[in-house]
Amino acid sequence: MILLMCNEVNAKKYKVNDVIENQFVMNKKFKLNLPEGKWTVVRSHGDFYYGLVSKIYVLVRLENNYVVESIEIAEMKTAGIYENIVNQAIYEAIFKNKYDGCYERPEYFVVEVYKKGSTHNCLVIDHSDVHKDFFTPDDPEISNAGIKKWIKENNIQLPRVGLSSFHAYFSRLAAGKWYLMQYGIDPKILNAPKNKFISEETSEYHKNNISNYPEHQKIMQKWVSISAKRHIEFENIIKMIERHKLDLSALLPSTSVSTKNLSSDILDQINKLNDLYKSGVLTKDEFEKAKKKILN
Secondary structure, rough: OOOOOOOOEEEEOOOOEEEEEEEEEEEEOOEEEEOOOOOEEEEEEEEEOOOOOEEEEEEEEEEOOOOEEEEEEEEEOOOOOOOHHHHHHHHHHHOOOOOOOOOOOOOOEEEEEHHHHOOOEEEEEEEEEHHHHOOEEEEEEEOOHHHHHHHOOOOOOOEEEEEEEEEEEEEHHOEEEEEEEEEEHHHOOOOOOOOOOOOOOOOOOOOOOOHOOOHHHHHHHHHHHHHHHHHHHHHOOOOOHHOOOOHHHOOOOOOOOOOOOOOHHHHHHHHHHHHHHHHOOOOHHHHHHHHHHOOO
């Protein structure tokens, strides 16, 4: 999604080809814990446009020059700058973009959104034909020129099928900052079965097809749970206003409690218990008793 077309300058914190582990620091208030492994910066982009300041980074995790995971992280500071015009531009980018956005589309598996006035909190989970989306996207304004150059120079290979999650938050009540993140993975890292179909419409992961492919359905359910946990972490990192948070409890199958009003510490404890239960360390009865004790 292209947010703003303006002159590009290098962002100061990270440079292309920098390698990061453990944590990505956008600024002192926005620190993102990275999935395990070494992450390479493939885009470092900063804009200053009539008082609007934005930073965009793209990170990838490689295995033998093959992209297995990617993260795009963006922050735009809009406080006090042409507020009505900026509010409308952000609204149209998120809710009126005919190619992608925070609204129901046939290819989206999950859409969860809070919207009131100029405020939005959005989570979208879907699948993609990676080569088409990257090299010949439907949106003509997307070029990916810098990343394409990096891929060619470094002989990098992309997966054909991907799973992704999109996370966005904007509110004038939160200093007018617009935060966006997008995760992408090759489903093979979740031990997914092979795909016979590549296109977005025919993919085994498409919500209209997935019931015919139970093994792919299990992988998508796992990805939905991972993405929901990440969105909760995203909400906590940026200290989102409580009433703007999403209730994602339905996307976390082993927890029947509402996530909206729980502290990050409690959620971390429940998620750790959930991992122990799924790995077989805890029985269902032990898991439920331990969860009840934490909640009490």
